[in-house]
Amino acid sequence: MRKKVAIFGSTGSIGQSTLQVIRDNPNLFEVVTLVAGRNSSLLYDQIRDFHPKHVYIQRHEDAIDLYNSLFYLPNARMSMEEIYYGDEGLDEISSIYDFDIAVSALVGIAGLKPTFNLIMSGKEVALANKEVLVTGGRFILAHAKKHNCKLIPIDSEHSAIMQCLQGESQNSIDKILLTASGGPFLTRDLTTDITVDDVLKHPTWKMGKKVSVDSATMMNKGFEVIEASLLFDIYPRNIQVVVHRQSIVHSAVQFKDGTIMANLSPTDMRIPIAYALNFPNRIKNSIERVDLFKLLNLTFEKPDLNKFPCLEYAYSALKSGLDKQIILNAANEVAVEKFLKKEINFNSIPALIYTVLDSWLTSIDIDSIETILELDADVRNLMN
Ligand SMILES: NC(=O)c1ccc[n+]([C@@H]2O[C@H](COP(=O)([O-])OP(=O)(O)OC[C@H]3O[C@@H](n4cnc5c(N)ncnc54)[C@H](OP(=O)(O)O)[C@@H]3O)[C@@H](O)[C@H]2O)c1
Structure with missing residues (x-):
């Protein structure tokens, strides 16, 4: 029987790679x-290519256009009831549980509520969207436990750590070594003018715009520290970020006996995506292999926290509590949006985030999705 897959964020970078994996394995998966x-x-x-049962597009007018243009495709024609749109539509489509595995790959906090709904299915949820755990924290983990939902990471680093931990006991872990490519500005002087185009040219990964900016500020790595701490139940002080420019070692775990287990693979998101979709079984692929004889220069460096303060902000939010993580995420999303619209320069991203974090003195108990979204909205109102 083929595994039924629901893809949230199908037109994005992760969504498109997921569809490539499905296209290459028609006997294993259906959309x-x-x-x-x-x-x-x-x-x-x-x-047209995958014949899903239900789809979602944000705007009502696009939903109608889609209905009309699909009408001329007899094999892929859909009724208006199968095409969802608007906020309510996103809530509804994420509450249809006819999948075996759902891929959560929307970008930003927009993915939180749909992923919360998907988790209630009690099925598998493959998690790419980092902002879900950054803003939902232990609240999301408890929700997954309550509904017996398995969360499988898609991020290459977390997939690597999960693979290194197969068959290991929690108390044998000493440290997580979370690798980072360092983004496009590792060696560049950040006081020079940095354009949006410069930011979107990542040296090793091709990603969506928001995650590319996060990667350039290293906020992306900060978010991954938060995710790793939550997913693998590790203290922040036991997670070491390691700059590894070649992106061949996707992360490693150091154990109490001094052994380090590392995960190496080609730099291609289809590998961790396929692993998550078919967990715990691997799927053969034709992606070019890592040739150990050509790996003459694997380098590992400490990150420069003065140059990339966002990494430090993430550690500090993780230690302070979920409300600080929500504020950090909202401040980052607004700052990144402003940069992409050319309203602020690159260096103003960390500066703006710092101002928001520094001025927010009250602490709030987070006990529901609604309180998360309210705090997120408060931060956005303050910044806009
Ligand atoms: N790309 C990577 O290599 C990578 C690796 C690990 C983790 N991640 C994480 O995975 C997530 C997705 O990354 P990405 O690079 O795939 O981003 P992306 O290319 O920007 O794609 C985002 C997807 O979400 C959709 N979307 C955004 N807002 C939406 C909304 N309000 N309602 C419905 N759909 C919405 C977009 O639709 P449209 O394009 O149609 O507007 C698109 O399909 C991020 O959290 C990122 O940090 C990415």
């Missing part, structure tokens, strides 16, 4: 749900 934001023409192509 039941596709969720996109604004890219209705790509969603149309995906519906």
